[in-house]
Amino acid sequence: MLMxxxxxxxxxxxxxxxxTGLLSSRGYNIESLxxxxxxDPSLSRMTITVDVDSRLRAxxxxxxxxxxxxxxxxxxxxxxxxxxxMVLLRIRVTMENRTAILKEAEIxxxxxxxxxxxxxxxxxxxxxxxxxxxxxxxxxxxxxxVTRSGMVAVSLEAKRLRLAPPIPKSHGETxxxx
Amino acid sequence: MSNLMSGAxxxxxxxxxxxxxxxxGYPGGVTLPLYDAIYDNPIRHVLxxxxxxxxxxxxxxxxxxxxxxxxxxxxxxxxxxxxxGLVDAMLDSIPIVALxxxxxxxxxxxxxxxxxxxxxxxxxxxxHNFLVKDIKDLALIVHEAFHIASTGRPGPxxxxxxxxxxxxxxxxxxVNEIHLPGYKVVTEGHAGQIRRAAQMMWEAERxxxxxxxxxxxxxxxxxxxxxxxxxxxxxxxxxxxxxxxPGSHPNFISMPGMHGSYAANMGMYECDLLIALGVRFDDRxxxxxxxxxxxxxxxxxDIDPAEIGKNRVPxxxxxxxxxxxxxxxxxxxxxxxxxxxxxxxxGRKAWWGQMRAWQAEHPLExxxxxxxxxxxxxxxxxxxxxxxxAIVSVDVGQHQMWAAQFIRFDEPRTWICSGGLGSMGFGxxxxxxxxxxHPDKTVFCICGDGGFQMALPELATLANQGLPVKVVIMNNGxxxxxxQWQDLFYNNRLSAVQIxxxxxxELLAAAYGIKGRIVQSPxxxxxxxxAALDEPGPYLLDVRVTQFENVYPMVPAGGxxxxxxxxxxxxxxxxx
Numbered sequence: 099m100l101m102x103x104x105x106x107x108x109x110x111x112x113x114x115x116x117x118t119g120l121l122s123s124r125g126y127n128i129e130s131l132x133x134x135x136x137x138d139p140s141l142s143r144m145t146i147t148v149d150v151d152s153r154l155r156a157x158x159x160x161x162x163x164x165x166x167x168x169x170x171x172x173x174x175x176x177x178x179x180x181x182x183x184m185v186l187l188r189i190r191v192t193m194e195n196r197t198a199i200l201k202e203a204e205i206x207x208x209x210x211x212x213x214x215x216x217x218x219x220x221x222x223x224x225x226x227x228x229x230x231x232x233x234x235x236x237x238x239x240x241x242x243x244v245t246r247s248g249m250v251a252v253s254l255e256a257k258r259l260r261l262a263p264p265i266p267k268s269h270g271e272t273x274x275x276x
Numbered sequence: 277m278s279n280l281m282s283g284a285x286x287x288x289x290x291x292x293x294x295x296x297x298x299x300x301g302y303p304g305g306v307t308l309p310l311y312d313a314i315y316d317n318p319i320r321h322v323l324x325x326x327x328x329x330x331x332x333x334x335x336x337x338x339x340x341x342x343x344x345x346x347x348x349x350x351x352x353x354x355x356x357x358x359x360x361g362l363v364d365a366m367l368d369s370i371p372i373v374a375l376x377x378x379x380x381x382x383x384x385x386x387x388x389x390x391x392x393x394x395x396x397x398x399x400x401x402x403x404h405n406f407l408v409k410d411i412k413d414l415a416l417i418v419h420e421a422f423h424i425a426s427t428g429r430p431g432p433x434x435x436x437x438x439x440x441x442x443x444x445x446x447x448x449x450x451v452n453e454i455h456l457p458g459y460k461v462v463t464e465g466h467a468g469q470i471r472r473a474a475q476m477m478w479e480a481e482r483x484x485x486x487x488x489x490x491x492x493x494x495x496x497x498x499x500x501x502x503x504x505x506x507x508x509x510x511x512x513x514x515x516x517x518x519x520x521x522p523g524s525h526p527n528f529i530s531m532p533g534m535h536g537s538y539a540a541n542m543g544m545y546e547c548d549l550l551i552a553l554g555v556r557f558d559d560r561x562x563x564x565x566x567x568x569x570x571x572x573x574x575x576x577x578d579i580d581p582a583e584i585g586k587n588r589v590p591x592x593x594x595x596x597x598x599x600x601x602x603x604x605x606x607x608x609x610x611x612x613x614x615x616x617x618x619x620x621x622x623g624r625k626a627w628w629g630q631m632r633a634w635q636a637e638h639p640l641e642x643x644x645x646x647x648x649x650x651x652x653x654x655x656x657x658x659x660x661x662x663x664x665x666a667i668v669s670v671d672v673g674q675h676q677m678w679a680a681q682f683i684r685f686d687e688p689r690t691w692i693c694s695g696g697l698g699s700m701g702f703g704x705x706x707x708x709x710x711x712x713x714h715p716d717k718t719v720f721c722i723c724g725d726g727g728f729q730m731a732l733p734e735l736a737t738l739a740n741q742g743l744p745v746k747v748v749i750m751n752n753g754x755x756x757x758x759x760q761w762q763d764l765f766y767n768n769r770l771s772a773v774q775i776x777x778x779x780x781x782e783l784l785a786a787a788y789g790i791k792g793r794i795v796q797s798p799x800x801x802x803x804x805x806x807a808a809l810d811e812p813g814p815y816l817l818d819v820r821v822t823q824f825e826n827v828y829p830m831v832p833a834g835g836x837x838x839x840x841x842x843x844x845x846x847x848x849x850x851x852x
Contacts, residue, residue: 108458111407112395119400160582166404166424169458264455267293267419 100129101155102174102181104251105144105162106259109135113142113167120161121148130183130248141169145181145251170259178254184247185229190217190240199239206232281448283411283441284313287375289448290418291319296346298712299375300324300333300705304350305390306377309442322712322741325733327354329705331361331432332694333737334372336669336709338365339692342495344426345372345709351379352390355397355436360699362401362432367696368516369493371430373421374402380440381409394436403431409438411446419451428461429580430493465577465596465604473551473575473592474608478616480549480573481623483509486532486561489516489695490554490578490598497688499602500553501525506609508624509551510631512540514561515680517554518691523684524664529631530640533561534831535677538638538840541831543631544569545838552576554598557587558696559833567836577601638829638842640681649798651675651750651821655682657802658720658748661809666718667692667710669745671703671727674756677827679722701730704747708734711743718746718809725751725775725818738814739788746808747816751778752823760826764841781818792816 107113114133121128126148133144150158155173162171174181187208191199200210203220206228212219222232226249236242281289287310291299298320303311314321324330327349334345349358355376365372378395379388395407404424406417417435425433477483491500491513497520504511504527512532513520521528530537532544544550550572555561562568565587576583576590577598584593594601642652655678662668664686670676670693685691692710694702707721723731728749738745759773785792791811795804795818808815828843 112399112405115396115399123400157582157586160584163460164580164582166456166459260460261457262455262460264453265423266453267451 099149099152100147100175101150102179102249102251103146103148103159103162103171104174104179104253105146105171106136106169107142107144107165108167108169109140109142110167114144116165116167117144117146117162120158120165121146126150130246132248132250145249147249169261170257172253172257174251174253179251180254181225181249181251182223183226183229183249184221184223185233186211186245187220187222187233187236188217188243189220189236190242192240195239199236202235202239206235208232279448280445282309282313283414283437283444283446284309286411286414286446286448287418287437287442288313288317288319290415290451291346293450294419294422295343298322298337299346299348300330300337300709301348301375302327302330302350302354304354304377306351306379306439307348307354307442309439310348310375310377322708322737324705324708325736327357328360328701329708329731329734329737331358331372331374332364332699332702332705333709333712334374335361335365335368335370336692336706337713338370338372338709339706340667340689340710340713342492342689343371344422345370346375347372348375350377350390351394352392354390355394356392358434359398359401360697362398362434364694364697364699364702365432366401366403368694369430369489370432371425372432373425374398374432374434376434376436377442378407378436378438381438382440384438394434398434398436401432402434403429405434405436407436408441411441411444414441414446415448415451416454420454420456423454424456424459428459461579462581462595463579463597463600465594465601467604469592469594470601470604471608473594474605474612475616476549476573476575476592477507477551477609478612478619481620482546482548482627483507483551483624484543484547484549484572485509485511485551485553486514486544486555487511487517487520487553488514488555491517491520492688494554494579494598495688496554496599496602497521499599499606502606503602503609506606506613510543510628512536512543514555514558515693516695518680518693519685519688522664522686524686529635531680532837533558534563534833535681535827535829536831537635537640537681538829538842539631539634541829541837541840542634545836546630547572550574552590553602554578556583562587563831563835563837567838642682643825644798645822646798649795649801649819649821651678651752651825652682653798654748654750654801654819654821655679657805658722659683661805662718662720666690666720667707667714668720668722669693669703669707669710670721671723671731672698672700673724673727674752674760674825674827675722675724675750677757678750700727703727704731704734704738704745707745707747708737708741708743711745712741719744721745721747723747723749724756725749725753725778726755729775729778735784735788735790739790742813744812745814747814748805748808749781749816749818750821751818752821752825753778754823756825757827759824763824763826764830765832778818781816785816790814790816792818794818794820796820
């Protein structure tokens with residue numbers, strides 16, 4: 099079953115590789131992945147959708163939390179969360195079906211972001227099933243090209259973020275020996 | 277005094293602050309600036325003969341001391357050669373810091389000479405790794421690397437440093453603080469859980485301690501002994517945990533698992549409370565998980581939350597440092613003792629009676645023969661000479677299992693062994709690392725005739741450093757463990773396991789200017805071992821043992837832990 103993981107991590111080179119490596123080493127295929135920096139530019143928020151054996155979900159989350167660059171990893175699959183995806187769609191139109199396409203797009207909350215004689219570029223957001231329908235409807239009107247953003251999610255539960263405090267390094271210190 | 281320094285000198289300053297006294301390494305093009313700085317630095321550099329062995333030696337040093345071992349290699353092939361040693365340290369949770377040179381930052385990604393994506397290659401081989409492209413980050417990263425390697429669940433950390441960083445100049449200011457917000461280590465166990473654990477321990481009729489490498493990593497041997505004595509329960513130490521409880525302790529049973537003793541494994545199967553301390557329920561211990569400790573409630577103490585419930589879901593988890601958790605646990609146990617100790621005394625007495633009966637039924641006893649040296653006999657004699665005190669670094673295979681069965685370790689950090697990864701070729705460099713750490717201790721390196729040849733280049737290091745390691749090759753002419761499996765599970769079709777052309781060890785030793793001896797008969801064995809011990813320098817012993825001896829007891833892979841194949845009568849294998 100698809101699992102949605104939300105990660106807060108340090109915005110550092112290699113951090114993405116550590117997270118995805120944990121999945122690829124198990125032979126898991128990532129369905130979607132989005133990542134961008136947060137209000138604090140030193141941090142990134144990542145949302146991953148991936149098919150994980152249900153028995154291993156907790157372990158995968160623990161192993162992600164173990165990564166030095168990861169501040170918090172959480173499984174949003176069964177917890178209150180808003181999940182959205184965005185689709186950008188280019189469609190070729192004729193003079194005859196222009197209006198019909200615009201009306202149809204409106205039903206899905208789609209917005210025109212570019213318009214020309216050849217066609218439109220449309221934007222829509224929503225949950226993945228709704229967007230599937232949107233794409234299917236648009237396809238019925240003619241040739242389309244689609245780019246999907248992948249899922250972005252925000253948890254509706256306030257989770258306390260536990261961070262490690264700074265560690266003082268005293269002078270002349272040596273590493274503990276037993 | 278100016279504090280303008282080269283990156284190489286800043287690196288060495290940081291290593292000095294971390295208490296590093298020895299680096300195992302091999303120089304190359306991009307690490308030239310570092311080696312120029314090492315030239316007149318008090319930190320000792322041990323020139324190994326292959327980078328893989330630099331990592332193994334650093335791990336041997338770390339295993340023998342608990343301090344962080346340091347190894348160093350150049351870019352490209354130097355770094356890729358380190359990887360087996362890194363994974364080895366990863367699987368056994370051994371703290372090492374690996375320093376690698378990288379091509380200049382401007383050249384990264386251009387397929388420059390000796391360029392490899394070390395940062396990418398070693399990501400899954402390390403607990404954490406760093407790429408340093410700016411000299412300003414160097415000092416902080418080096419200290420972060422040591423902190424990550426040595427704290428929490430220890431492990432290998434690699435720092436890849438570009439040549440321009442090593443050559444560049446910067447003002448060095450000692451690092452006062454490191455901050456790794458995502459690196460959360462829980463050391464103090466949950467007080468309520470600890471109290472519940474103590475109650476469960478007194479309530480149990482058949483309590484059983486299953487102690488692993490975490491005891492050594494936390495230096496929790498005294499606390500473990502205290503716990504075992506307070507509860508007066510039987511205890512087993514895993515392959516990684518040997519020496520965690522003194523081998524001569526009356527409550528110590530043996531190693532459990534695939535080649536554990538009959539009593540140790542039956543105890544695992546029949547106990548009603550399994551007290552798992554710093555272990556990871558490895559498949560070589562548990563056998564078929566579904567039938568592992570089927571009657572037991574499980575208390576699992578580990579510093580790594582990701583280990584809790586990974587293989588066996590515990591009834592009571594405690595995340596924390598074994599030393600701290602056990603010392604608190606011991607306090608609560610003693611507090612509850614007057615009230616609770618008497619409750620199950622009859623059941624506990626019967627449990628000990630059962631344990632002793634199993635021990636008597638199928639004891640772990642060495643085998644002797646008049647006309648040939650049995651491998652168990654060899655371990656028996658080494659054990660007598662060691663008296664529980666010597667450091668023993670082993671390779672991987674049959675000899676490793678017999679050594680674990682028959683050599684007693686009364687002190688922690690005297691058993692140096694590649695457990696999780698099972699890396700052949702570990703024994704000799706592991707011994708070099710341990711002997712560098714403890715120049716005055718007796719260090720045996722016990723290898724098979726296979727693994728010995730994987731570490732052959734390090735004979736030069738041994739001779740070069742004049743390290744008095746006693747290398748004992750248990751020579752049966754075969755890759756014994758693989759042969760054993762071919763014998764037991766592949767109709768004895770012995771495929772690619774015979775080791776022909778083994779070098780004449782006396783000539784080989786002489787070629788390096790050290791002493792060596794071939795031992796053929798049981799009568800020669802003790803005098804030869806004594807001669808090796810009396811020699812102030814290195815010594816090679818090629819001990820010819822029975823060719824077709826199998827290690828027993830054996831839990832076949834995927835078998836239940838109580839379904840052991842016991843020692844012969846077994847048909848003796850005949851080569852095709």
